[in-house]
Amino acid sequence: MNKEVVSTECIPVISTQPSNKDDYDGNYHPDDYIDAAPDGGYGWWCCAGVAMMNFATWGANSSFGVMLSFYLQDDEFPGGDATLYALMMGLLMFFTLATISFASIGLYKFGYRPTVWVGIIVQLGAYLGASFARTMVQLIMTQGVLLGLAIGIIFGANSIVLPSWFLRRRAIALGISQAGIGIGGIVFSLSTNAIIHKTGDHKWALRFLGIVSFAICASTSFIIKPRIPKNDKHLNEAEQQSSLLKVIKSVLDYKMLKSFPLQLITVWVAFTNASYIVCLFSLSNYAVSIGLNETQATTITVLFNLSQAVGRPLTGYLCEVFGRVNFSLMGTLYICILTLCWWINVHSYASLICFALAMGLFVGVSSVSWSPLVVDVVGMNSFASASSWVCFWMASGSLIAEVVAVNLRDYSLQSHSPYFYCQLFVGSMYCFSTMVLIPYREWRIRRMLNQWKKQSMESDREYQYEELLTDNSPRSYIKRALLNVKI
Numbered sequence: 001m002n003k004e005v006v007s008t009e010c011i012p013v014i015s016t017q018p019s020n021k022d023d024y025d026g027n028y029h030p031d032d033y034i035d036a037a038p039d040g041g042y043g044w045w046c047c048a049g050v051a052m053m054n055f056a057t058w059g060a061n062s063s064f065g066v067m068l069s070f071y072l073q074d075d076e077f078p079g080g081d082a083t084l085y086a087l088m089m090g091l092l093m094f095f096t097l098a099t100i101s102f103a104s105i106g107l108y109k110f111g112y113r114p115t116v117w118v119g120i121i122v123q124l125g126a127y128l129g130a131s132f133a134r135t136m137v138q139l140i141m142t143q144g145v146l147l148g149l150a151i152g153i154i155f156g157a158n159s160i161v162l163p164s165w166f167l168r169r170r171a172i173a174l175g176i177s178q179a180g181i182g183i184g185g186i187v188f189s190l191s192t193n194a195i196i197h198k199t200g201d202h203k204w205a206l207r208f209l210g211i212v213s214f215a216i217c218a219s220t221s222f223i224i225k226p227r228i229p230k231n232d233k234h235l236n237e238a239e240q241q242s243s244l245l246k247v248i249k250s251v252l253d254y255k256m257l258k259s260f261p262l263q264l265i266t267v268w269v270a271f272t273n274a275s276y277i278v279c280l281f282s283l284s285n286y287a288v289s290i291g292l293n294e295t296q297a298t299t300i301t302v303l304f305n306l307s308q309a310v311g312r313p314l315t316g317y318l319c320e321v322f323g324r325v326n327f328s329l330m331g332t333l334y335i336c337i338l339t340l341c342w343w344i345n346v347h348s349y350a351s352l353i354c355f356a357l358a359m360g361l362f363v364g365v366s367s368v369s370w371s372p373l374v375v376d377v378v379g380m381n382s383f384a385s386a387s388s389w390v391c392f393w394m395a396s397g398s399l400i401a402e403v404v405a406v407n408l409r410d411y412s413l414q415s416h417s418p419y420f421y422c423q424l425f426v427g428s429m430y431c432f433s434t435m436v437l438i439p440y441r442e443w444r445i446r447r448m449l450n451q452w453k454k455q456s457m458e459s460d461r462e463y464q465y466e467e468l469l470t471d472n473s474p475r476s477y478i479k480r481a482l483l484n485v486k487i
Contacts, residue, residue, distance in 0.1 A: 043165025059184010095148025103156025119153030127210025175316020182309025307360025
């Protein structure tokens, strides 16, 4: 395989932001101010390309809820029950997220296009293989493991490339790129449902997913290119000529484990992602459990994805308006309240439609903001290492999330729906996730206060910063954590 080296001559680095550490205000990582990202330019083309790939990978996979209802109702595979199908979905999500480190190694050693093409080809093989599967084991290995590896390689490479083009608009760009997930969920859910009803089985639906995904990913792979800043330590030509062992060591950097704020983000995103998976793949079956038919259940999934298509770009925009940490906190709390106060009381088609639309708006808050929040802690040079660590724990939560949710269903309940305990489980995880972000916000504010103190020319203000920083009492901790500042 030929190496692909993207030089700075091919992609001009045009900095419209402060380019030295004297302008550092403590909000972002100091390394990101050296040859700062252009916050646009060719980055918007990359954003559009990543959105199309998300449409054809995560979006196509979002139709699994429709396929799951068909698998369960028609008993398509001998021995297949709700737990096994949930395990298959968990394996898909696990391998998707756990493969991020391998995608990073491939990107740094061989370049973007050779790496992502491996994922594109494997994805086609996974869908086609699943369409010919006759046993549960074959289905799990193809639609679960192989498809997870494929999406992970594509998503992993894109998740490193896109943030490098943006600084102050990073969350907006990621939100726009993830709109493709919601739109893809709508298109592929409707298409899959129509093909299954027309043909009477799932085989041509899977082949359709494979062929369309391949065509979209293959064409858009020629649009996306990495940006190489002056202080880059991985994508420059000299580093790509390094030994594979050296590249692996640079990606799997154990020093990342010492970062306390990184661990907080890891816990937050692992819990919120697991909760999101339960919502995404349970809504359709939940609709059936309260007496709705398959068409209505599919409509709920489509509306949920439609709301996400609007909500993810909106989430990115609001993250930059109110501050990434601030809106991540608000968004997580919003979903927690919706789950515990509304979802539990949903028993009709109309109320479930309203809930799906309201939930979908900000249910992807962690999917949009985790990457910017991690980069703000470690910087772009260490992002591959940090994201590998974060995604491993996201993967671990994803592996068991749907299995736990399926086994929490209780059809013997009289006063509540069978998903009552599942709803409590999701709401509790979002509640815990909200609390985890509070110490992360306090750490970010302390970093900002330190920088403000260094830059302050007024002795009174410097004293105020010093006092707020050095006082370790619970009162000062709470004051720092809740300080009214955009962050």
